Amino acid sequence: xxxxxxxxxxxxxxxxxxxxxxxxxxxxxxxxxxxxxxxxxxxxxxxxxxxxxxxxxxxxxxxxxxxxxxxxxxxxxxxxxxxxxxxxxxxxxxxxxxxxxxxxxx
Amino acid sequence: xxxxxxxxxxxxxxxxxxxxxxxxxxxxxxxxxxxxxxxxxxxxxxxxxxxxxxxxxxxxxxxxxxxxxxxxxxxxxxxxxxxxxxxxxxxxxxxxxxxxxxxxxxxxxxxxxxxx
Numbered sequence: 001x002x003x004x005x006x007x008x009x010x011x012x013x014x015x016x017x018x019x020x021x022x023x024x025x026x027x028x029x030x031x032x033x034x035x036x037x038x039x040x041x042x043x044x045x046x047x048x049x050x051x052x053x054x055x056x057x058x059x060x061x062x063x064x065x066x067x068x069x070x071x072x073x074x075x076x077x078x079x080x081x082x083x084x085x086x087x088x089x090x091x092x093x094x095x096x097x098x099x100x101x102x103x104x105x106x
Numbered sequence: 107x108x109x110x111x112x113x114x115x116x117x118x119x120x121x122x123x124x125x126x127x128x129x130x131x132x133x134x135x136x137x138x139x140x141x142x143x144x145x146x147x148x149x150x151x152x153x154x155x156x157x158x159x160x161x162x163x164x165x166x167x168x169x170x171x172x173x174x175x176x177x178x179x180x181x182x183x184x185x186x187x188x189x190x191x192x193x194x195x196x197x198x199x200x201x202x203x204x205x206x207x208x209x210x211x212x213x214x215x216x217x218x219x220x221x222x
Contacts, residue, residue, distance in 0.1 A: 001168070034208035043212040043215055044151065094165060097150055
């Protein structure tokens with residue numbers, strides 16, 4: 001089983017600042033990596049697929065990069081609606097999720 | 107629009123089974139597989155298994171092997187997930203998700219509470 005490790009567990013950021021979230025795979029997943037945003041009581045919302053392609057309707061302030069085992073999600077200028085938990089998902093070998101990064105207001 | 111609508115919340119006793127349904131609309135049901143994922147309170151998303159709609163090939167996570175059964179009813183465009191031998195640790199929100207490799211479409215979630 002591929003293990004996905006996200007860091008940090010919690011990120012405290014002020015509105016308007018940049019947030020950088022990391023996701024590491026225990027073995028290569030190529031570019032088969034997606035990022036999701038989840039708010040309390042809601043299903044996950046797809047942000048990024050193919051490691052770097054924004055999903056339909058996702059603002060340009062969200063960007064993804066990386067391949068193989070190291071991936072990054074960057075939110076260039078945090079808006080109030082961006083405070084949430086973010087998960088990475090590898091779908092190279094079935095599915096495995098990271099443990100999540102909570103982005104909270106500083 | 108593409109949508110997955112799940113059945114309502116359930117309360118079960120330890121040792122019982124639960125069956126959650128997921129009705130698809132807005133696309134050709136047999137063209138995409140369905141994944142099931144659960145999330146215990148305050149925990150990460152956990153993949154449970156997958157079904158190839160139409161062929162009914164399945165793949166289950168080893169964490170649930172022997173306790174989970176995923177099935178479909180193509181005439182009703184509905185997928186089902188049954189989990190048996192429930193214990194308190196199975197209290198969670200259960201989601202279905204369309205297989206796009208990743209998933210762009212998720213059900214709204216079904217809360218299953220296991221309590222004596």
